[in-house]
Amino acid sequence: MIAERFVLAALLAELRVTLMPDAIFAEPKLAEIYDLFDRPNRPDLAPYLAIADEFKAHAVIDLGCGTGTLACSFAALGKEVVGIDPAAASLDVAQRKAYADRVRWVTGTAAQLEGLHADLITMTGNVAQVFMTDQEWVATLRACRRALRPNGRLVFEVRDPAREAWKGWNREQTYQTIEAPVIGMVETWVELVRVQLPLVSFRHIFVFQKDGRVMMSDSTLRFRSRSEIAETLSHARLPVESVRDAPDRPGLEFVFIARHEQ
Numbered sequence: 001m002i003a004e005r006f007v008l009a010a011l012l013a014e015l016r017v018t019l020m021p022d023a024i025f026a027e028p029k030l031a032e033i034y035d036l037f038d039r040p041n042r043p044d045l046a047p048y049l050a051i052a053d054e055f056k057a058h059a060v061i062d063l064g065c066g067t068g069t070l071a072c073s074f075a076a077l078g079k080e081v082v083g084i085d086p087a088a089a090s091l092d093v094a095q096r097k098a099y100a101d102r103v104r105w106v107t108g109t110a111a112q113l114e115g116l117h118a119d120l121i122t123m124t125g126n127v128a129q130v131f132m133t134d135q136e137w138v139a140t141l142r143a144c145r146r147a148l149r150p151n152g153r154l155v156f157e158v159r160d161p162a163r164e165a166w167k168g169w170n171r172e173q174t175y176q177t178i179e180a181p182v183i184g185m186v187e188t189w190v191e192l193v194r195v196q197l198p199l200v201s202f203r204h205i206f207v208f209q210k211d212g213r214v215m216m217s218d219s220t221l222r223f224r225s226r227s228e229i230a231e232t233l234s235h236a237r238l239p240v241e242s243v244r245d246a247p248d249r250p251g252l253e254f255v256f257i258a259r260h261e262q
């Protein structure tokens with residue numbers, strides 16, 4: 001156990017953990033094409049819109065909003081929306097979307113929740129896995145609790161570590177090409193760099209056909225088990241109300257709904 005903790009601490013030090021978002025979100029040229037590589041119409045986001053209805057949430061904060069698709073969808077439904085993300089380049093893309101003018105965009109992290117009040121806070125696209133240390137993760141959960149109104153909900157998804165998603169993170173299974181306006185054809189794929197559980201490191205590679213430029217983005221995600229997540233939520237005084245499946249990725253994800261009890 002002590003040896004495992006030592007290895008984890010050494011890995012985190014080696015990764016020089018900072019709050020700097022990965023290049024795929026923070027480099028303007030990569031943020032610009034991010035949505036084109038994602039699934040069209042984002043079927044993963046519809047359940048979050050339904051959850052907002054289910055809990056009659058009006059004021060919503062999307063933490064780690066990225067290029068803002070969900071925040072703009074909430075705004076289109078007439079909700080009061082704040083979108084927060086540390087990657088300014090992703091927020092630049094978000095601000096050009098329909099209904100973006102009805103969203104308050106904030107560059108930052110959970111630290112920027114101070115003084116905000118919401119009925120619902122969402123973290124989609126496995127944002128919850130970017131927090132590598134328990135200290136950073138629990139501080140984020142506590143900041144969410146402070147921003148939630150009584151009976152407000154925090155809703156987020158994480159991959160089930162038992163499903164070992166990283167086994168599919170290789171060139172053969174991830175290779176795709178897209179045609180981006182002005183930028184032209186781009187090839188991309190993912191390569192697994194290291195699995196040292198609970199941390200998994202991988203690299204996105206992008207080849208821009210027009211000028212031959214190659215760009216890379218390195219990421220590390222932390223895989224926490226269902227019980228570890230429940231325990232950290234309880235430390236943050238946001239007990240789990242339910243854990244659901246992600247309808248578009250059955251059996252692969254845990255969607256946690258945590259409630260701010262008075």
Ligand SMILES: C[S@@+](CC[C@H](N)C(=O)[O-])C[C@H]1O[C@@H](n2cnc3c(N)ncnc32)[C@H](O)[C@@H]1O
Pocket residue numbers: 019020021022025063064065066067068069084085086087090108109110123124125126127130
């Ligand atoms: C996979 S993207 C998901 C974006 C968006 N939620 C979606 O579903 O499209 C992960 C996002 O987490 C953001 N992020 C990274 N570190 C963060 C932090 N400490 N706090 C909040 N968001 C963070 C990244 O900048 C990136 O936009």
